[in-house]
Structure formats: structure tokens, C-alpha cells
Amino acid sequence: MKIGIVGGTGDIGEGIAMRLSSNHDVVIGSREEDKAVESSEVCYATVTKLGLPCSVSGYSNQEAVDRSDIVILAIPFKHVEPTLASLHGFEKKLVISPVNPMEKRDFFVFTPLLKDRQRSLSEDCSPGNKALFGIQYRGSKQVEGAHRTARPCCTGLWR
Ligand SMILES: NC(=O)c1ccc[n+]([C@@H]2O[C@H](COP(=O)([O-])OP(=O)(O)OC[C@H]3O[C@@H](n4cnc5c(N)ncnc54)[C@H](OP(=O)(O)O)[C@@H]3O)[C@@H](O)[C@H]2O)c1
Numbered sequence: 001m002k003i004g005i006v007g008g009t010g011d012i013g014e015g016i017a018m019r020l021s022s023n024h025d026v027v028i029g030s031r032e033e034d035k036a037v038e039s040s041e042v043c044y045a046t047v048t049k050l051g052l053p054c055s056v057s058g059y060s061n062q063e064a065v066d067r068s069d070i071v072i073l074a075i076p077f078k079h080v081e082p083t084l085a086s087l088h089g090f091e092k093k094l095v096i097s098p099v100n101p102m103e104k105r106d107f108f109v110f111t112p113l114l115k116d117r118q119r120s121l122s123e124d125c126s127p128g129n130k131a132l133f134g135i136q137y138r139g140s141k142q143v144e145g146a147h148r149t150a151r152p153c154c155t156g157l158w159r
Helices: 011-020 033-049 061-066 077-086 115-125
Strands: 002-006 025-030 055-060 070-073 094-097 102-104 108-110 131-133
Touching: 002 011, 002 061, 011 025, 011 033, 025 033, 025 061, 033 055, 055 061, 077 102
Parallel strands: 002 025, 002 070, 025 055, 070 094, 094 131
Antiparallel strands: 102 108
């Protein structure tokens, strides 16, 4: 499968890229393409060091959407709405979001949306298609040695 990661340069995005890129073609997306290329190089080096094959590349967030069948959102919660508004082409794609409605202040604060807003957000990113919200994942620093055992855990299918 071709899997694009919007905001794939962060800890969670890189971790997902490292875990999926030996079995799938992963496109790391970023607001800055150079940053995505750099992350793809880190991912490639980490995965091949484990003796595993790796297919990963780095592009803009829009290219990551365009080049993929599955799109994973790996950006902080407060940036999801503006980022989705700036991207297009989610039709016929599965959109997966591990995003937690939390904000890092002095400590993590739970900042949920009202249910109606959640629904409209899922429709924004995946009009008429399936969107999977609420999976649990680990960051890139936990990849080494754990590559084969770490698995995403689904806790909710929105629609
Ligand atoms: N489900 C779970 O188990 C789990 C566990 C931990 C975290 N999470 C969630 O995973 C998500 C990512 O976490 P993280 O720690 O990887 O986040 P992060 O490192 O803070 O940010 C990830 C990426 O978001 C992009 N970004 C930052 N500001 C942005 C903006 N204003 N507009 C658009 N993009 C922006 C950046 O990419 P560029 O600068 O390259 O564009 C950044 O590398 C969060 O929503 C978090 O709640 C889930």
C-alpha cells in the first residue's frame, strides 16, 4: 500500500514511518519538503540498520496525500483544522488519525471538540469515505529493537 503521513516529520509520524516502511511505500509529508526529505533519510537509515527493507520518501503534505491510498494525520490537534483546510484530494482514501485532542502547556491538557465538530472534522478530511480516529501509537525513539512487536491499536471507528 502507499501510505502518506501528513506532518510525518514529528516523533509520532517518524515512528509510524519507521514501522510501516519495510512493508509499504511510505511518503512522509511536511509543510517544508526539505524537512520531509531529511526525515525520510533518518527513517531509511534506522530501518535498514535493523536489516529490514525500506521504502520511504519525503514530500510536501499535499504530495503525501496525492501519492497515497491511505493518509495518516500526525499533527498536533490544534493544527488539524487549518491543515485539512489547506489540503485536498482525500476522496477515495482511508484517513487514519492517531491525533489526541490534547495540548501541551505546562502539562498535557485535554481539549476535546463537541461531537458535531468532530463529525464535521472527519467529513472534512474524508468526504463520504471511511475515517478511522483514535489509535494508540509509540514515537520514533521506541523503534529500535521493537520494530517487529509494535502494533497500532485501534480504539474507535468514527464512521
Ligand atoms: N494515539 C497515540 O497513541 C498518540 C501518542 C502520542 C501522540 N499522539 C498524537 O500524534 C500527533 C503528533 O504528535 P507529535 O508528538 O509527533 O507532534 P509534533 O512533533 O509536535 O508535531 C508533528 C508535526 O506537525 C507539524 N506541525 C507543527 N505545527 C504545525 C502547524 N502549525 N501546521 C501544520 N503542521 C504543523 C510539524 O511538521 P512540519 O513542520 O514538518 O510541517 C511537526 O513535525 C498529535 O496529535 C498527538 O496528540 C497520539
